[in-house]
Amino acid sequence: MATLIAVYLGRTTVNRCDLKCYGARTEVAECECICDGMNHGVGLARAEANTRASSQDWIAASRASGLEFDGVEVCVGAQAEPLF
Numbered sequence: 001m002a003t004l005i006a007v008y009l010g011r012t013t014v015n016r017c018d019l020k021c022y023g024a025r026t027e028v029a030e031c032e033c034i035c036d037g038m039n040h041g042v043g044l045a046r047a048e049a050n051t052r053a054s055s056q057d058w059i060a061a062s063r064a065s066g067l068e069f070d071g072v073e074v075c076v077g078a079q080a081e082p083l084f
């Protein structure tokens with residue numbers, strides 16, 4: 001299962017966005033993951049683009065909401081485009 005973005009506290013994943021979200025067939029209101037519904041049900045390609053554009057905002061929003069974490073992992077496909 002491809003995880004697009006995950007935040008950790010030590011070794012524990014405290015929030016993430018993965019196939020359960022971008023592959024979802026349920027209502028977006030049920031989304032509780034770090035993307036706040038942006039990737040919900042949109043499919044992998046779109047979700048990667050959203051994550052590329054918005055992951056820093058999600059991380060900031062998570063911190064602002066009081067979520068404790070000390071590590072962030074963004075999958076390669078959703079990282080910024082390489083320069084070369």
Ligand SMILES: [Zn+2]
Nearest residue numbers: 017021033035
């Ligand atoms: Zn998500």
